[in-house]
Amino acid sequence: xxxxxxxARAAEITLPLKEAWFEGQVVHYISTDISxxxxxxxxxxxxxxxxxxxxxxxxxxxxxxxxPNDEQAAVLPSIPRPIGPANxxxxxxxxxxLVMVRxxxxxxxxxxxxxxxxxxxEEKGEVELTRTRVVVNWPVVRAQGSALPGVR
Numbered sequence: 001x002x003x004x005x006x007x008a009r010a011a012e013i014t015l016p017l018k019e020a021w022f023e024g025q026v027v028h029y030i031s032t033d034i035s036x037x038x039x040x041x042x043x044x045x046x047x048x049x050x051x052x053x054x055x056x057x058x059x060x061x062x063x064x065x066x067x068p069n070d071e072q073a074a075v076l077p078s079i080p081r082p083i084g085p086a087n088x089x090x091x092x093x094x095x096x097x098l099v100m101v102r103x104x105x106x107x108x109x110x111x112x113x114x115x116x117x118x119x120x121x122e123e124k125g126e127v128e129l130t131r132t133r134v135v136v137n138w139p140v141v142r143a144q145g146s147a148l149p150g151v152r
Contacts, residue, residue, distance in 0.1 A: 012150070015030045015032075016030070017029070017030065017141070017142070017151070018030065018031055018073075018074075018138075019073040020064075020073050020074040020075065020076045020138075020140075021072075021073055021074070021075045021076070021111075021112070021113040021114060022075070022076045022077075022078075022079050022114070022140075022143065023113075023114050024113045024114055025113075025143070025144060026073070027076065027079055027140050027142065027143035027144075028140070028141055028142040028143070028147075028151070029076075029094075029138040029139060029140045029141060030138070030139055030141055031043065031045060031136065031137070031138050032045060032046060032137050032139075033045060033046040033047075033048040033051060033136065033137035034046070034047065034048065034051070034134065034135070034136045034137070035047075035048060035049055035050075035051040035052040035133075035134055035135040035136075036132075036134040037049075039134060048137070051095065051135040051136070051137065052133055052134075052135050054095055054097075054135055055097060055133060055135065060091075061093070061095060061096065061097045061135065062076075062077050062078060062091075062093065062096055062097070063077060063096065063097055063098075063099045063115075063131070064076055064077075064096035064097070064098055064099065064136065064138065065099050065101050065112070065115065065118045065129070066098045066099065066100055066101065067100075067101050067102075068100050068101075068102060071103075071109060072111050072112065074138075075101075075112055075113070075114060075115055075117070075118050076096070076115075076138075076140065077115040078091060078092045079092060079140045079143045079144075080092050080140060080143075081144075082144070082146045083140065083141065083142065083143055083144075083146040083147055083148055084146065084148055084149075092140075094137055094138055094139035094140070095135055095136070095137055096135065096136050096138055097131065097132065097133070097134065097135055098132045098134045098135075098136060099129050099130065099131050099132065100129070100130045100132060101118060101121075101127050101128075101129060102127060102128045102130070103126065103127055104125065104126060104127060104128055107121075107125075107126040107127065108126075112127075
């Protein structure tokens with residue numbers, strides 16, 4: 001047991017906020033865990049192989065669109081609405097399977113700001129989408145004017 005003098009103090013840590021796109025708007029998430037060992041080392045995240053268990057048949061896991069060289073922020077297909085305990089989007093989960101987005105030779109890269117834009121670019125032959133078996137834990141903590149308490 002940890003002894004403290006006086007009233008218990010709230011612990012505070014700082015995590016870097018990462019930017020992503022959702023329906024044309026910038027949202028922020030934190031990145032803590034990933035199922036791939038190499039990506040965990042590269043990004044300083046917890047390596048959690050068990051995250052890949054959510055890819056079993058019948059388990060709905062949404063895609064997060066990631067650009068392999070970080071040419072732009074990731075694209076997310078959903079967020080909590082609103083952020084926090086009043087979230088009414090039952091389909092939202094902070095666990096995502098990564099889909100790598102690569103610009104094809106001859107295509108002019110431009111910022112893709114929604115899942116619809118990513119899929120349209122694929123349909124036009126501008127990008128190649130490669131679904132991986134890498135699962136990440138990226139909770140969205142700030143979006144559309146709301147944020148979890150303590151997020152600055």
